[in-house]
Amino acid sequence: DTEVTQTPKHLVMGMTNKKSLKCEQHMGHRAMYWYKQKAKKPPELMFVYSYEKLSINESVPSRFSPECPNSSLLNLHLHALQPEDSALYLCASSQGDASNEKLFFGSGTQLSVL
Amino acid sequence: GDSVTQMEGPVTLSEEAFLTINCTYTATGYPSLFWYVQYPGEGLQLLLKATKADDKGSNKGFEATYRKETTSFHLEKGSVQVSDSAVYFCALSHRGDKIIFGKGTRLHILP
Numbered sequence: 001d002t003e004v005t006q007t008p009k010h011l012v013m014g015m016t017n018k019k020s021l022k023c024e025q026h027m028g029h030r031a032m033y034w035y036k037q038k039a040k041k042p043p044e045l046m047f048v049y050s051y052e053k054l055s056i057n058e059s060v061p062s063r064f065s066p067e068c069p070n071s072s073l074l075n076l077h078l079h080a081l082q083p084e085d086s087a088l089y090l091c092a093s094s095q096g097d098a099s100n101e102k103l104f105f106g107s108g109t110q111l112s113v114l
Numbered sequence: 115g116d117s118v119t120q121m122e123g124p125v126t127l128s129e130e131a132f133l134t135i136n137c138t139y140t141a142t143g144y145p146s147l148f149w150y151v152q153y154p155g156e157g158l159q160l161l162l163k164a165t166k167a168d169d170k171g172s173n174k175g176f177e178a179t180y181r182k183e184t185t186s187f188h189l190e191k192g193s194v195q196v197s198d199s200a201v202y203f204c205a206l207s208h209r210g211d212k213i214i215f216g217k218g219t220r221l222h223i224l225p
Binding site: 004040041042043045048056090092101102103104105106107108 | 150155156157158159160163203207212213215216217218220
């Protein structure tokens with residue numbers, strides 16, 4: 001199994017809602033990532049978990065809250081989002097956290113905030 | 115800081131044409147270099163990589179050579195297909211976990 005699975009594929013939420021994005025991989029990878037991608041832009045790193053511990057937070061607003069319950073799962077909890085947070089949210093994983101590691105990406109969750 | 119610059123798109127070619135997408139980088143030391151591809155409606159996939167100077171990465175007919183002297187990692191393919199239509203991202207990774215992407219080049223291949 002060489003897949004990173006993200007659910008849901010599409011999500012529409014209001015600014016007062018609370019929702020969660022989920023990501024799962026069964027490749028035994030020890031590093032997992034959240035990226036945000038706006039249309040026609042490259043992905044922007046949000047968070048990195050390494051061995052289930054948060055190792056990088058790229059100064060992301062607190063309305064985004066990551067969680068890594070175990071080595072296979074990564075969640076992104078969303079609360080009080082703004083319309084400008086609408087984007088494609090990509091999860092990725094890698095075997096370790098070395099600089100030349102291959103990243104495996106999921107297909108993403110397309111989020112619309114109304 | 116480290117950065118990646120790649121040619122602006124979109125690039126439009128006819129099927130079987132030769133492809134070059136230019137990529138240059140600015141970085142201290144010796145980063146690893148990557149090309150990722152994003153097909154419509156999907157996440158990114160690693161296309162090829164090179165980890166040291168003069169290495170050539172290759173995959174699916176695409177090639178790129180790590181040129182330290184010109185700080186470049188240009189992507190080439192001898193004969194493109196309609197199925198190669200996608201967005202291509204040049205990237206580097208130098209300090210631990212963080213990978214730095216270029217802005218992406220959209221490629222359209224006409225039948």
